Amino acid sequence: MALKQTQRLALEARLKALLAKLEEKKIKAIFITSPENRRYYSGFTSPDHSMVESSGTLLVTPQKQYLITDSRFTLAAAQEAPYFEVIDGVLERGQSWVKKVDLEKGSQAVFEPGYLNYARFMSLAKILRNEFKISFKPSPFDPGELRARKSPSELKLIAVALTITEKALANLWSEIELGTTEKEAADYLDRDFKQLGADGPGFETIVAAGARAALPHARPGSKRFERGDMVIIDCGARYQGYNADITRTYCLEPLKDWQKEIYGVVREAQNLAIKEIAPGRLASQIDAVARNYIAAAGYGKYFGHSLGHGVGLDVHEEPRISENSRACLEEGQAVTIEPGIYLPNRGGVRLEQLVVVTQNGYKILNKDNHFYYF
Numbered sequence: 164m165a166l167k168q169t170q171r172l173a174l175e176a177r178l179k180a181l182l183a184k185l186e187e188k189k190i191k192a193i194f195i196t197s198p199e200n201r202r203y204y205s206g207f208t209s210p211d212h213s214m215v216e217s218s219g220t221l222l223v224t225p226q227k228q229y230l231i232t233d234s235r236f237t238l239a240a241a242q243e244a245p246y247f248e249v250i251d252g253v254l255e256r257g258q259s260w261v262k263k264v265d266l267e268k269g270s271q272a273v274f275e276p277g278y279l280n281y282a283r284f285m286s287l288a289k290i291l292r293n294e295f296k297i298s299f300k301p302s303p304f305d306p307g308e309l310r311a312r313k314s315p316s317e318l319k320l321i322a323v324a325l326t327i328t329e330k331a332l333a334n335l336w337s338e339i340e341l342g343t344t345e346k347e348a349a350d351y352l353d354r355d356f357k358q359l360g361a362d363g364p365g366f367e368t369i370v371a372a373g374a375r376a377a378l379p380h381a382r383p384g385s386k387r388f389e390r391g392d393m394v395i396i397d398c399g400a401r402y403q404g405y406n407a408d409i410t411r412t413y414c415l416e417p418l419k420d421w422q423k424e425i426y427g428v429v430r431e432a433q434n435l436a437i438k439e440i441a442p443g444r445l446a447s448q449i450d451a452v453a454r455n456y457i458a459a460a461g462y463g464k465y466f467g468h469s470l471g472h473g474v475g476l477d478v479h480e481e482p483r484i485s486e487n488s489r490a491c492l493e494e495g496q497a498v499t500i501e502p503g504i505y506l507p508n509r510g511g512v513r514l515e516q517l518v519v520v521t522q523n524g525y526k527i528l529n530k531d532n533h534f535y536y537f
């Protein structure tokens with residue numbers, strides 16, 4: 164399938180931004196092994212997304228860009244990555260690629276420390292030392308940071324992923340009954356994402372009912388939905404590589420007063436934090452707005468995780484919205500705002516919206532009815 168002109172231009176712009184960063188940092192070569200960055204900068208949509216995956220590595224130098232991948236993917240890579248020379252090879256086996264790349268002898272190459280395991284690091288460092296007298300160091304910048312600001316076409320893909328996720332959640336609640344298990348609900352959503360046109364779920368769907376909702380990242384189990392439960396569902400479809408991330412807490416009435424209270428506190432904390440979103444604001448300040456509100460209501464120690472994160476090709480990416488984040492919000496970023504309160508052995512609430520930072524403030528991408536009582 165030939166690339167559209169708009170896709171080529173987008174890839175060209177991303178590569179330019181990366182090359183500018185290399186120049187700024189005086190980097191002569193960078194090995195990119197994160198699946199998301201590989202796709203972002205080259206266009207190559209490998210199906211393999213595991214941490215130890217081996218489906219391809221980008222080698223970017225100021226003069227030339229290479230995509231080292233094996234024969235399973237060379238044809239697809241050549242079609243999808245117009246600005247990269249595709250080399251049939253395996254990263255750890257230097258003889259397959261060292262003669263085909265142009266690297267400056269005696270210089271330095273860098274890697275993404277979060278995305279190169281120790282065994283692969285050792286092999287690659289040895290190849291670079293022996294063949295090129297090149298030293299191998301962690302990159303002084305994160306190539307993933309350049310993904311934080313989204314283009315309008317990326318925001319469209321995120322919006323489609325979000326619409327699919329909302330549709331699946333609405334379908335779920337129109338079809339299931341009391342007595343459904345967490346696992347059944349999660350399986351339904353995962354199937355429905357695909358049926359609605361998504362690649363599939365972008366991460367493992369979380370469904371936690373009743374007391375289990377006190378576990379922020381519970382694995383769906385055999386617990387059945389009952390009256391009096393609050394049910395946390397955290398899920399997201401992936402569409403053309405881009406993720407949605409939604410958390411809803413469904414209230415199966417009648418609820419007790421403590422349940423209504425924590426629901427109200429989380430909802431208000433979320434409202435207040437979202438209203439603060441604008442270019443130039445510190446992510447840590449946004450986090451503080453929600454965190455201080457929850458603490459003032461007496462639930463500070465029951466909100467342990469960060470307030471939110473960027474969403475794109477990866478479900479969790481820059482900017483992080485947390486107490487110790489140094490990120491400053493910029494126009495075009497897509498971030499979640501997801502405060503929660505978790506009371507051990509009793510239950511919990513988490514609400515998550517996906518918000519885009521706009522020129523003057525923010526825009527909430529979610530279109531569904533945010534609050535549910537049954």
Ligand SMILES: [Mn+2]
Pocket residue numbers: 408409499501515
């Ligand atoms: Mn999230």
